[in-house]
Amino acid sequence: MIQSRKMKSPLSFPPLWLIAAAVASPWSPIRAESINYDEHIKPIVRQHCLKCHGDDKQKADLNLQNYGAALKGGSGGDTLIAGRSSQSILFQSITDPDEDLRMPPNKPPIPKEQIEMIQQWIDSGLRESSESLSMLKERDTSFKPAAAADGNRPETPAMPDNWPDLERPGTENPLPVLAMDTSAWAPLVAVADQEQVKLINTETGDLLGRLPFPEGVPNVIRFSRDGSVLMVAGGRPVESGKVVLYDVKSGERLTSVGDEVDAVLAADLSPNQKLIALGGSGKVVKVYSTVDGALQYKLEKHTDWITSLAFSPDGKTLASADRAGGLHLWNAESGGIVLSLLEHKQSIRAVDWRPDSKILASVAEDGKAVWWDVSDGFPAYNKSDIHAPKRPKGTYGKIPNGVLAARFSPAGYLATTGRDMTVQIWSPDGKLEKKIPVEGGLPLSTAMAFDQSCVITGTVSGEVLFQRDVIEK
Numbered sequence: 001m002i003q004s005r006k007m008k009s010p011l012s013f014p015p016l017w018l019i020a021a022a023v024a025s026p027w028s029p030i031r032a033e034s035i036n037y038d039e040h041i042k043p044i045v046r047q048h049c050l051k052c053h054g055d056d057k058q059k060a061d062l063n064l065q066n067y068g069a070a071l072k073g074g075s076g077g078d079t080l081i082a083g084r085s086s087q088s089i090l091f092q093s094i095t096d097p098d099e100d101l102r103m104p105p106n107k108p109p110i111p112k113e114q115i116e117m118i119q120q121w122i123d124s125g126l127r128e129s130s131e132s133l134s135m136l137k138e139r140d141t142s143f144k145p146a147a148a149a150d151g152n153r154p155e156t157p158a159m160p161d162n163w164p165d166l167e168r169p170g171t172e173n174p175l176p177v178l179a180m181d182t183s184a185w186a187p188l189v190a191v192a193d194q195e196q197v198k199l200i201n202t203e204t205g206d207l208l209g210r211l212p213f214p215e216g217v218p219n220v221i222r223f224s225r226d227g228s229v230l231m232v233a234g235g236r237p238v239e240s241g242k243v244v245l246y247d248v249k250s251g252e253r254l255t256s257v258g259d260e261v262d263a264v265l266a267a268d269l270s271p272n273q274k275l276i277a278l279g280g281s282g283k284v285v286k287v288y289s290t291v292d293g294a295l296q297y298k299l300e301k302h303t304d305w306i307t308s309l310a311f312s313p314d315g316k317t318l319a320s321a322d323r324a325g326g327l328h329l330w331n332a333e334s335g336g337i338v339l340s341l342l343e344h345k346q347s348i349r350a351v352d353w354r355p356d357s358k359i360l361a362s363v364a365e366d367g368k369a370v371w372w373d374v375s376d377g378f379p380a381y382n383k384s385d386i387h388a389p390k391r392p393k394g395t396y397g398k399i400p401n402g403v404l405a406a407r408f409s410p411a412g413y414l415a416t417t418g419r420d421m422t423v424q425i426w427s428p429d430g431k432l433e434k435k436i437p438v439e440g441g442l443p444l445s446t447a448m449a450f451d452q453s454c455v456i457t458g459t460v461s462g463e464v465l466f467q468r469d470v471i472e473k
Helices: 037-048 067-072 089-094 112-123 145-149
Strands: 180-182 188-193 196-201 207-212 217-223 229-236 240-247 253-260 266-269 275-279 285-289 295-299 306-311 317-322 327-331 337-340 348-353 359-364 369-373 378-383 403-408 414-418 422-426 432-437 443-448 454-459 464-468
Touching: 037 067, 037 112, 089 112, 180 443, 180 454, 188 217, 188 229, 188 454, 196 217, 217 266, 229 266, 240 275, 253 275, 253 285, 266 317, 275 306, 275 317, 285 317, 306 348, 317 348, 317 359, 359 403, 369 414, 414 443, 422 443, 422 454
Parallel strands: 180 217, 266 306, 348 403, 403 443
Antiparallel strands: 180 188, 188 196, 196 207, 217 229, 229 240, 240 253, 266 275, 275 285, 285 295, 306 317, 317 327, 327 337, 348 359, 359 369, 369 378, 403 414, 414 422, 422 432, 443 454, 454 464
């Protein structure tokens, strides 16, 4: 069934109808953890595969006649990867959208139900029989809010106090809200504006003050973990880029790092406030000291523009993502590579850590949202097409369905926005809690208030929207 042939990338994205939204498919009465090779998969490969990949003939050195041979694989690479159907060549080959490349050759596609059975078998751990154990290790991805607090709650959460007056620049059109962030301890949201950042009270909606960012457009905004410092990164395209730190209470400019020849597109401040990571069109992540501005190390594994950076709340790991779908984890202190996370096929728009540092979320233009278990780099929850818009009448072809933003709340809930013009709220265990329509423009950024009393969304038309009572308490 699988043979040596001229191929596109083996990771080509399968047709939407072939993607199961979760490990357990609603069509099948069989529980995913019961699916095994002997009872369920062997009959499928006997029907479709053994003519080319059995005991008599092994094209591409692949034999699927028995369980042991199937696990051994062939000359093409990792035929089966427990827990990762999307990365298993067997699944990629039977779901390839190109009829000339899809297996079995010169025949109709394997029926949808059988493909989903194979996917569930791989994702549930490649069991040989009903008595076999899963090849996946047991994992604990539960979220405990107490772990997120980490003992750093300030006695008095920082709020703007007697900031100097600053007028908004006179522009004909409002700047799209490219970035925002909320304090983890105070009713405060920081929102990008033209050469400024405005601070808004999340309880009242009142404007509390503006910070100047003469460097240009703020592309990234992040509060420090204790809420006392605000990081703003951005600049002027094909001209300059910088990262600036501000004192939230006084509005004082504390320091700046970087001297880029293009705008900074991604940045983050480490939990201990000692490091700043930045990146952009240069395809290189640079990590600086906030004490003296010295460059600590560079990360040069990416092949495209850096689109998102995030230090883990425990300060041990730095996540970096790019425009080609590359996602890597690094040792935050030394810069050594820890894991490469392969799932996304298009530009990653955002990465964010759950506050307990056990889960990293990534969202991308391919329509996927993945909650990664960073202990081993496997997806704990993997959702496809979560922001797919309705097809307008009379239109044909693929409709962009990208996820545009994602941010965790202190309690582990994830807010996402996308091209379907909605904000979606996901529980700490990856279940959809609520879908909220957005009116007024494409939602580009989002964040939740520290107490989850509201979700704030920024649109392409410059609006800042507050949706309240979105999570039941």
